Amino acid sequence: xxxxxxILADGFxxxxxxxxxxxxxxxxxxxxxxxxxxxxxVKGARGITVEADYSLSEIENDFDALILPGGRNGxxxxxxxxxxxxxxEDMNKEGKLIAAICASxxxxxxxxxxxxxxxxxxxxxxxxxxxxxxxxVEDSVVIVDNIITSRGPGTASDxxxxxxxxxxxxxxxxxxxxxxxxKSIQEVI
Amino acid sequence: xxxxxxILADGFxxxxxxxxxxxxxxxxxxxxxxxxxxxxxVKGARGITVEADYSLSEIENDFDALILPGGRNGxxxxxxxxxxxxxxEDMNKEGKLIAAICASxxxxxxxxxxxxxxxxxxxxxxxxxxxxxxxxVEDSVVIVDNIITSRGPGTASDxxxxxxxxxxxxxxxxxxxxxxxxKSIQEVI
Numbered sequence: 511x512x513x514x515x516x517i518l519a520d521g522f523x524x525x526x527x528x529x530x531x532x533x534x535x536x537x538x539x540x541x542x543x544x545x546x547x548x549x550x551x552v553k554g555a556r557g558i559t560v561e562a563d564y565s566l567s568e569i570e571n572d573f574d575a576l577i578l579p580g581g582r583n584g585x586x587x588x589x590x591x592x593x594x595x596x597x598x599e600d601m602n603k604e605g606k607l608i609a610a611i612c613a614s615x616x617x618x619x620x621x622x623x624x625x626x627x628x629x630x631x632x633x634x635x636x637x638x639x640x641x642x643x644x645x646x647v648e649d650s651v652v653i654v655d656n657i658i659t660s661r662g663p664g665t666a667s668d669x670x671x672x673x674x675x676x677x678x679x680x681x682x683x684x685x686x687x688x689x690x691x692x693k694s695i696q697e698v699i
Numbered sequence: 700x701x702x703x704x705x706i707l708a709d710g711f712x713x714x715x716x717x718x719x720x721x722x723x724x725x726x727x728x729x730x731x732x733x734x735x736x737x738x739x740x741v742k743g744a745r746g747i748t749v750e751a752d753y754s755l756s757e758i759e760n761d762f763d764a765l766i767l768p769g770g771r772n773g774x775x776x777x778x779x780x781x782x783x784x785x786x787x788e789d790m791n792k793e794g795k796l797i798a799a800i801c802a803s804x805x806x807x808x809x810x811x812x813x814x815x816x817x818x819x820x821x822x823x824x825x826x827x828x829x830x831x832x833x834x835x836v837e838d839s840v841v842i843v844d845n846i847i848t849s850r851g852p853g854t855a856s857d858x859x860x861x862x863x864x865x866x867x868x869x870x871x872x873x874x875x876x877x878x879x880x881x882k883s884i885q886e887v888i
Binding site: 523524525528529531532533535536543551554556557558559560561633634650661662663664665667687690691692693 | 712713714717718720721722724725732740743745746747748749750822823839850851852853854856876879880881882
């Protein structure tokens with residue numbers, strides 16, 4: 511069974527966190543939801559508190575994918591964590607999937623080397639946080655090698671379906687899309 | 700300021716709960732999230748625990764809108780609550796907005812009189828729970844008088860934008876749609 515780690519930091523964007531957890535679990539991917547800090551109750555940008563399954567400090571690095579939701583403050587908190595930044599670099603070296611949405615592609619991945627020379631997208635207006643060697647594009651979802659980037663709450667379903675497609679296969683993504691009545695799987699597979 | 704009550708019961712569908720809370724709060728609507736039971740930690744259908752702001756027993760009935768997320772078990776739990784059923788009837792008599800998605804239009808509103816003679820939609824396969832005087836349609840979002848019904852996780856954003864449109868106005872719905880990069884506001888306004 512594929513295993514994904516999703517990290518919640520205070521100020522995370524709720525739709526961008528809950529949509530991948532929900533859709534990946536429907537697809538049979540084991541999603542470990544970890545809080546950045548020791549407190550597993552994490553408050554999102556719109557005031558919704560989600561209870562993480564673990565604190566990041568309890569988690570072993572043994573995942574097929576890392577998922578970083580956005581939210582301006584949530585992304586800043588992730589970017590200020592040396593543990594998160596080294597986890598990203600380590601997983602990238604092993605070719606593991608790294609998926610970031612909204613502010614996180616620019617604000618978090620932008621502090622690492624994983625996007626060097628690659629195309630990527632992010633929430634409109636956040637592109638300035640990318641390093642100069644990143645090719646910024648405005649597609650809803652960008653898949654390049656082992657990195658998936660996406661734009662905001664409205665692209666969270668396509669982002670999630672793209673992760674399912676990469677971790678599993680096209681059929682799994684189509685099945686989850688149909689089951690949940692999301693329409694735009696055609697754009698991402 | 701408009702006030703909406705959203706009720707979380709064990710087994711609620713996470714995307715269908717979080718999307719309206721998130722988008723309505725962005726629009727400046729005060730969303731009260733209440734747990735059906737005394738325990739304010741409520742576990743969704745995909746294992747995500749959300750912390751409600753209140754228990755339903757603490758809440759005064761003084762809202763402009765009632766929002767019922769789906770999830771088969773979540774909807775069943777709502778439908779088994781006399782408090783919820785009488786709240787629906789009371790708010791309907793006052794012409795307040797009642798919005799239900801996924802299994803909830805059929806499983807919950809189907810146990811009340813509020814849809815009598817009206818068009819409504821729900822998650823595919825749940826239509827059998829409607830009373831015989833409901834006109835079942837397959838539109839993503841159906842707005843008839845003070846009732847909004849919708850189909851599933853993939854229609855949760857249109858459902859939320861429809862609620863914003865009815866409680867506030869078209870412009871507010873369009874603004875939130877643009878800000879969050881959801882595309883399909885054209886279908887609901």
